[in-house]
Amino acid sequence: MEADLPNDVEALRALVLEQARELDALKVFQAEVERLKAIIEALQRHRFGRRSEQLDPDQFELALEEVETALAQAQHAVDKASRASADRPRKANRGSLPPHLERIEQVVDVEDKACPCCGGALHQIGEDVAERLDVVPTTFRVLVTRRPRYGCRSCEGAIVQAPAPARIVEGGIPTEALIAQVLVAKYADHLPLYRQAQIYARQGIQLDRSTLADWVGRAAWYLRPLRDQILERLRRSERLFADETTAPVLDPGRGRTKTGQLWAYARDDRPWGSEDPPMVAYVYAADRKGERAEAHLGDFAGILQVDGFGGYAALARRRQQVSLAFCWAHVRRKFYELAESSPVAAEVLRRIAMLYAIEDEVRGSSAKQRRAVRAERARVIVDDLHIYLAARLRQVSAKSKLADAIRYALTRWAGLTLFLDDGRVELDSNTVERSVRPLALNRKNALFAGSDEGGDNWAVIATVIENCKISGINPHAWLTETLTKLAHGHPANKVGELMPWTAVA
Incomplete structure (x- = not known):
């Protein structure tokens, strides 16, 4: 390493300044990587957060792919600046490629198979194999259908040909x-x-x-x-x-x-x-x-x-x-919009979440088992929630959005509770x-x-x-x-x- 350093003082100073500039650039790129990662985390919170905070699914995917593209570019710049791209493991989808895909093999071999030490003949002791996914752009082809016609030399009165497909x-x-x-x-x-x-x-x-x-x-x-x-x-x-x-x-x-x-x-x-x-x-x-x-x-x-x-x-x-049978997800949506400012709405969401937790446990069970579990654990939650909603409706302004959300649920209560008596019914649509x-x-x-x-x-x-x-x-x-x-x-x-x-x- 010391042999690579210049002896001239000015050359050493220039080398130090160059490395300082590279270090500054590396810090800038790393800061950009962290900033983009923070944006992705924020987008993920929109995906899994409260519905009122969620982005439209299409907008989310478009935004996420653009930020991830920028992150890849910034990370590549970090790799180049730090000269560590060959050593840093890449975070990528490295799953095995499907076996049904055509394999086109290419061999990258040494030109001289003589030993660099003694000149003797080299023999293969192994190999490294790497698979990469390739693509051939949409290829059109023309299917040519030929239908020969046949005639009879004896009578010349018949022409025979297979019908067109x-x-x-x-x-x-x-x-x-x-x-x-x-x-x-x-x-x-x-x-x-x-x-x-x-x-x-x-x-x-x-x-x-x-x-x-x-x-x-x-x-x-x-x-x-x-x-x-x-x-x-x-x-x-x-x-x-x-x-x-x-x-x-x-x-x-x-x-x-x-x-x-x-x-x-x-x-x-x-x-x-x-x-x-x-x-x-x-x-x-x-x-x-x-x-x-x-x-x-x-x-x-x-x-x-x-x-x-x-x-x-x-x-x-x-x-x-x-x-x-009505949909609890639609009921929940009404209260999501109010949960930030309304303790009542937040409490309703908490109780509905308890119902969904029970449903997660019984999903895949028989209709009879689902009905039994619901009767034992979900019915009391639903009955208490009905009492809670009816009481709060009498306490809030009839023209408020909270009252609208409560009335939406109470006026559909028979359909919302049908799942308690029938294990085939889902909690939502x-x-x-x-x-x-x-x-x-x-x-x-x-x-x-x-x-x-x-x-x-x-x-x-x-x-x-x-x-x-x-x-x-x-x-x-x-x-x-x-x-x-x-x-x-x-x-x-x-x-x-x-x-x-x-x-x-």
Whole structure:
């Protein structure tokens, strides 16, 4: 080390000054790293903190990825300044790469295999192997189908040729796999068709957005019977979740958009040990009238778990075979907004948290066990909370937000307490709210549907893709196989064989 130091005093002074500048730069970079880590911690508190403090999920993810990108850049600068990047272990996702991926091997070998000491021949005593994830940009290929024609030399009266394979787009250029890719990109990855057309153009494939839209519409026509079959199965269930979200639709007559509705109906009985597959169906409607849910549900008889929308209450009044179970998460949300300034709201939240703690313990147990535990431990909490709310309502201003929150709970008490008497009922309707979230993401990216018919196409394709997701299967693989079978004339009375959950091994 001493041999590397210069002997000249000025050179030594210059070396010291350079190292001092590097040290100052290192301190600046380290301070930036700490600042960015503090921002990430603050964002994490927004994710897991009180609901009133939480960011919109999309805003959170966008903000977090930008801060993490900046953190990586700053950390890299620290590594370079400290010359320690090779020694510092990286905090990264180092999980093993899936075995089904193609392996392309490259050997990095020494040029001279003679021993540097004695000149003898070297022999291999081991090797280091490193795997890195690589990508080949979307690769298009052209499938060429040849159908030879045959004639008879004897009679020359017959020409024989195999029939052309059936297609979703007759006479068109897309394979079913390409149509599936367009559907998944639009409805699962929330990538509008015009952006997909731009991506294809970079590969030299010129496709109009209207052409892609034609493919989507044809696929929706084939898939609609599957959505209708799923909805019919849901109608035969004993308990359902229901929710709705807005779906802006272009209204050409007025030159602006109108507000349609996408209604979601879901079933997931896994929390109480049922082996019935979870499923969800979406239906588009031009408005939010309560009659829409009644028409969608048909002759459904059972428990409908919902939020506080009055249309469901009207449905239950008209249909005696429908019982409403209300959502404790919506009750909790009302009090979250007031907890900072109201001890009453904070106390209500504490008691609701006790109910959720019990639910965490019994999740996965049988309906009978859940009911028994709830009767023993949750009922007393609920009864005491009712007394507490009724007493506080008499003490606060009738026009206050706290009074509104209390009345919201008390007026729905029968539906909120239904879970105590039925182990199949959940504490909230988060199951269906999770199914509505992808619709909201697509709405933000696509802005609006072009027509009421487009809204229903949206509902149809979103239905099959979301059922793939909750069944844990690849939607692209399933859509490719299913569209191929439908194009080849799969019987309409056997669409049940095509359902996503039937593909689960």
